Amino acid sequence: MGVRTLLFDLRTAGLTVSEDGGQLLVTPRSRLSDDMRAMIKANRDALLAELRLPDALPLPLPWSGHEIALFGARVTLFINRGQSPADAEALAERCCDRDRDCSGLRFCLECSELGGGHCGSWRAAGYLRREAVLSTTPQRCPGFALAPPLARVEGETGGHP
Ligand code: SF4
Numbered sequence: 141m142g143v144r145t146l147l148f149d150l151r152t153a154g155l156t157v158s159e160d161g162g163q164l165l166v167t168p169r170s171r172l173s174d175d176m177r178a179m180i181k182a183n184r185d186a187l188l189a190e191l192r193l194p195d196a197l198p199l200p201l202p203w204s205g206h207e208i209a210l211f212g213a214r215v216t217l218f219i220n221r222g223q224s225p226a227d228a229e230a231l232a233e234r235c236c237d238r239d240r241d242c243s244g245l246r247f248c249l250e251c252s253e254l255g256g257g258h259c260g261s262w263r264a265a266g267y268l269r270r271e272a273v274l275s276t277t278p279q280r281c282p283g284f285a286l287a288p289p290l291a292r293v294e295g296e297t298g299g300h301p
Pocket residue numbers: 246247248251252253254258259260261262265273281282283284285
């Protein structure tokens with residue numbers, strides 16, 4: 141049993157699990173079964189570590205002006221390239237996350253070489269013939285060139301978050 145499951149089970153059983161001065165407190169003790177006591181004893185350090193975790197993950201950083209401008213340009217481009225508005229927004233958000241983690245991965249939908257669902261630079265991209273491309277799969281492509289509407293935003297906003 142994982143420590144989170146143990147903590148959940150103890151709380152579900154009506155027990156309060158807390159830390160006091162480095163000591164693990166489980167109350168009321170009258171509700172503790174022998175099995176519970178054994179599990180708590182075996183997982184004492186892990187329970188203390190779990191209790192010390194912050195309640196919530198840190199909030200993500202707000203988007204910069206550059207990221208907002210890029211988001212808008214990407215949504216427009218992706219819709220013009222056949223995505224539904226909802227899919228275009230979801231993909232533009234993925235692009236923002238991708239930019240922040242500096243993975244260098246790109247979507248064909250961001251590429252100037254994408255036309256009619258096919259890659260116009262298939263040799264450079266490593267294909268043996270002109271292929272239809274999976275435009276929403278992130279990849280590292282040697283044929284990639286940023287689509288002009290996105291390149292314009294990069295130029296206007298300095299290209300930095
Ligand atoms: S060059 Fe690469 S990224 Fe651009 S459309 Fe072709 S396969 Fe996609």
